[in-house]
Amino acid sequence: MKKNNYDDVICIIPARGGSKGLPKKNLLKIDGEPLISRPIKHAIKSGVIGTILVSTDDEKIAKVAKKYGAEVPFFRPKKISGSLSTTEETLKHAILSYEKIFNKKYEIAVFLTATDIFRDHRWIKKAVNILKRKPKIESVFVGYETHKNFWEKNKNKKWTRLRKWMSLYQSRQVRRSIVREDTGLSCASRAYLWRKGKRIGNRVEIIMHKNEFSFVDIHTKNDLKLANLIIKNFNL
Numbered sequence: 001m002k003k004n005n006y007d008d009v010i011c012i013i014p015a016r017g018g019s020k021g022l023p024k025k026n027l028l029k030i031d032g033e034p035l036i037s038r039p040i041k042h043a044i045k046s047g048v049i050g051t052i053l054v055s056t057d058d059e060k061i062a063k064v065a066k067k068y069g070a071e072v073p074f075f076r077p078k079k080i081s082g083s084l085s086t087t088e089e090t091l092k093h094a095i096l097s098y099e100k101i102f103n104k105k106y107e108i109a110v111f112l113t114a115t116d117i118f119r120d121h122r123w124i125k126k127a128v129n130i131l132k133r134k135p136k137i138e139s140v141f142v143g144y145e146t147h148k149n150f151w152e153k154n155k156n157k158k159w160t161r162l163r164k165w166m167s168l169y170q171s172r173q174v175r176r177s178i179v180r181e182d183t184g185l186s187c188a189s190r191a192y193l194w195r196k197g198k199r200i201g202n203r204v205e206i207i208m209h210k211n212e213f214s215f216v217d218i219h220t221k222n223d224l225k226l227a228n229l230i231i232k233n234f235n236l
Contacts, residue, residue: 007050008107009128010098010191011043013070014090015114016081017058021219026061026114028224031231035218036061039112039119040068046124049110055094057081073101087111092197106191108132111199115218116184117227118236123207127188130205138201141187142209143179147172179206182214 015026015036022028026036036054043049054065055076062072074097080089095109108131110124127140150162161167165176183199186207193201213230216223230236 006048006128008105009049009110009188010051010053010095010106010108011049011110011112011124012091012094013039013043013052013054013065013112013114014076014087014094015054015056015058015061015065016076016085017056017061018081018083019219020083022221022224024060025218025224026056026058027064030117030218030224030227034064035114035117036065037068038117039114040065040070042119042121042124043110043112044069045121046128048125048128051098051106053094053098055090073098088194088197088199091194091199095191095194109189109191109194111183111187111189113184113217115223116182116214116216117218118211118213118216118230119185120209120211123186123209124188126207127186130207131188131190134205136203137205138193138203139187139189139199140205140207141181141183141200142185142214143206144182144211144214145177145179145208147175147177150178179208182209184217185209185214 019025027034030038040052043052052070054070054072056062057076065072080093099105108128123142130140131137149166151159152162154160189200216227218224218227
């Protein structure tokens with residue numbers, strides 16, 4: 001394969017029309033433009049995507065997505081467009097359908113969400129290029145390091161620390177950390193995983209980032225207000 005040939009890379013952006021928390025959120029304005037436009041622009045700017053596909057069940061979203069440079073050659077079936085439908089179902093349907101229609105086979109598949117908006121397009125480029133260079137790696141995604149403690153309920157429904165070392169309340173400078181998976185911001189995987197209904201493989205690399213606003217995931221009116229406020233004050 002020629003150097004810098006990214007024809008075998010597809011980016012899939014899920015964007016269904018229904019949303020209980022924030023109706024038609026993918027069409028709401030962020031910094032003056034519809035939410036769905038943001039991941040499309042990031043994918044284009046990365047320079048490593050051969051095909052940008054938006055998976056939606058909504059005609060208006062499809063129209064706007066096409067305007068910004070994405071393809072929407074088919075609509076997502078209702079059975080995988082509900083609030084309980086999984087991302088994995090959506091990605092599997094999208095890649096299998098596109099490959100069948102256009103008689104193509106992709107090697108690398110990139111997942112971006114419209115709701116995780118504070119993304120650096122360079123993360124996409126880095127993730128794809130790692131997979132290009134390292135054939136044994138199955139998935140590359142971004143992660144955020146945190147020193148916070150986390151709890152969960154065990155099988156006896158009692159609260160317990162996620163890790164034993166979290167009981168040591170050391171200073172932030174010396175204590176261990178844990179990494180938050182931010183696949184919505186950028187996740188690249190071998191396409192064969194998605195065909196099997198898996199978003200991430202077992203052999204991974206994580207691109208660590210320090211974006212303090214990466215926690216913003218737009219699902220409510222307050223999320224939308226906060227995002228626009230951050231953009232206005234921090235020029236993001």
